[in-house]
Amino acid sequence: MKTNENNPDFGKDFFAKRSQNKKIVDNVFAMGVRVEKAKKLYGDSVINGTIGSLLDEQENILIFDAIKSTYYALSTKEHFSYADTFSGTNDYKEAVKNWIFLPKHLEALKEFHIEVTASPGASGAVSSAIHNFLDPGEKLLISHISYPIYDFSIKEYGALTVEYSLFTQDLNFNFDDLEKKAWEILKTQDKLVLLLNDPCQNPTGYSLSRSEWATLCELLNKIAQVKKVVFLLDIAYIDFDPRGKNLTRNFLFEIAKLHKNVFTILMFSCSKSFSCYGLRSGAQIAITQSKDVIDAYKNIQYCSCLGIWATTSRVAMTLFATILSNPNYLQALEIEQEKSRDILCDRADIFIEEADLVGLKHYPYGGGFFITLIEPNTPEKIDKFISLCADNHIFLIPLKNGIRIAISSIPIRKIPGLATKLKKILTTLHLL
Numbered sequence: 554m555k556t557n558e559n560n561p562d563f564g565k566d567f568f569a570k571r572s573q574n575k576k577i578v579d580n581v582f583a584m585g586v587r588v589e590k591a592k593k594l595y596g597d598s599v600i601n602g603t604i605g606s607l608l609d610e611q612e613n614i615l616i617f618d619a620i621k622s623t624y625y626a627l628s629t630k631e632h633f634s635y636a637d638t639f640s641g642t643n644d645y646k647e648a649v650k651n652w653i654f655l656p657k658h659l660e661a662l663k664e665f666h667i668e669v670t671a672s673p674g675a676s677g678a679v680s681s682a683i684h685n686f687l688d689p690g691e692k693l694l695i696s697h698i699s700y701p702i703y704d705f706s707i708k709e710y711g712a713l714t715v716e717y718s719l720f721t722q723d724l725n726f727n728f729d730d731l732e733k734k735a736w737e738i739l740k741t742q743d744k745l746v747l748l749l750n751d752p753c754q755n756p757t758g759y760s761l762s763r764s765e766w767a768t769l770c771e772l773l774n775k776i777a778q779v780k781k782v783v784f785l786l787d788i789a790y791i792d793f794d795p796r797g798k799n800l801t802r803n804f805l806f807e808i809a810k811l812h813k814n815v816f817t818i819l820m821f822s823c824s825k826s827f828s829c830y831g832l833r834s835g836a837q838i839a840i841t842q843s844k845d846v847i848d849a850y851k852n853i854q855y856c857s858c859l860g861i862w863a864t865t866s867r868v869a870m871t872l873f874a875t876i877l878s879n880p881n882y883l884q885a886l887e888i889e890q891e892k893s894r895d896i897l898c899d900r901a902d903i904f905i906e907e908a909d910l911v912g913l914k915h916y917p918y919g920g921g922f923f924i925t926l927i928e929p930n931t932p933e934k935i936d937k938f939i940s941l942c943a944d945n946h947i948f949l950i951p952l953k954n955g956i957r958i959a960i961s962s963i964p965i966r967k968i969p970g971l972a973t974k975l976k977k978i979l980t981t982l983h984l985l
């Protein structure tokens with residue numbers, strides 16, 4: 554232990570060795586501070602494309618009335634007491650299950666065991682999955698463009714990543730590279746752990762088609778002939794897919810064809826689906842053909858609940874269980890959700906039509922909160938682009954290989970002209 558304060562490691566010495574080299578790089582919250590400053594100076598001319606929450610046309614958080622009224626009608630006890638159980642209340646587990654699986658999916662999955670465990674948001678679900686499925690130094694397979702916050706959970710538990718290229722040259726899903734990287738990992742590792750976010754992927758907005766789902770599951774089954782596969786599927790944006798509740802969930806028919814050596818965990822977010830980000834509620838949904846696997850899962854995941862967050866929010870669990878068990882509330886909620894999908898579609902349509910017209914290249918968008926520009930894609934150019942955008946009162950999120958535009962936070966009135974401005978900034982950048 555260095556006791557001299559002038560030693561650069563003096564502060565670090567207090568910490569465990571595995572934590573000493575952590576470094577926070579948080580573009581989203583840091584950008585939020587810049588946006589607030591700009592708003593004070595430039596008012597409504599500011600375009601804020603940074604926020605991963607759905608904002609309404611007045612740029613306030615879009616809250617579903619069905620959720621709000623049910624929330625405020627809950628008793629004081631529900632708001633303030635601990636939850637009765639650490640893995641989630643039975644009513645909540647049942648509500649989540651019925652929300653994700655329609656009867657036809659449950660029928661297709663009747664040979665499978667399905668177990669829901671409550672978590673603090675999809676974040677808690679992802680983080681504890683990485684903790685429980687990967688030893689330090691083991692490799693997780695993930696796409697080269699993905700939700701940047703995954704990196705923190707991965708590093709938190711000392712896991713490593715192998716990235717496959719998300720798209721081919723002609724912007725189709727790159728199954729060849731996924732398979733190639735999977736086999737590379739399996740040269741030195743006994744199981745494959747794949748993390749995928751779909752539909753409405755963050756940050757590209759890409760959604761796998763049903764036939765792509767079939768190809769993916771065939772590929773996982775091929776690998777499962779020789780090795781175990783853990784398939785972590787983050788479905789945070791499942792309720793924002795323009796295909797609608799029924800069709801979006803049909804990938805579950807492909808999940809129902811997975812080999813017994815594939816263990817699937819869905820990661821669900823109440824933050825996104827029900828627009829209540831601060832209530833920190835979500836779930837892991839484990840799906841397997843094996844009773845032994847589900848029993849082991851329950852034991853291991855329940856220990857993580859107790860060991861990491863103890864219990865999740867009681868009021869959130871009661872809220873969803875109440876809404877989802879009441880047909881009238883449920884219908885009201887579904888109408889509001891459909892409207893929110895329409896808002897996103899309208900914003901995306903305007904942006905994409907103009908982007909295509911002016912030649913501003915973006916990844917294929919299927920729905921959801923974000924669209925990602927293909928260029929600029931080098932760190933220096935990305936930094937410069939972001940600062941030129943800020944000079945034009947436009948705020949976007951820099952990724953390590955692109956620019957993310959949160960159409961979730963830009964009202965329709967600010968979208969016409971945006972793609973043209975971004976194209977001009979890009980042209981200026983190329984001339985520098």
Ligand code: PLP
Nearest residue numbers: 605674675676700755789822824
């Ligand atoms: N997964 C993805 C792909 C996300 O975009 C987000 C939030 O932006 C999360 C998980 C975390 O969501 P939650 O608020 O449920 O923790």
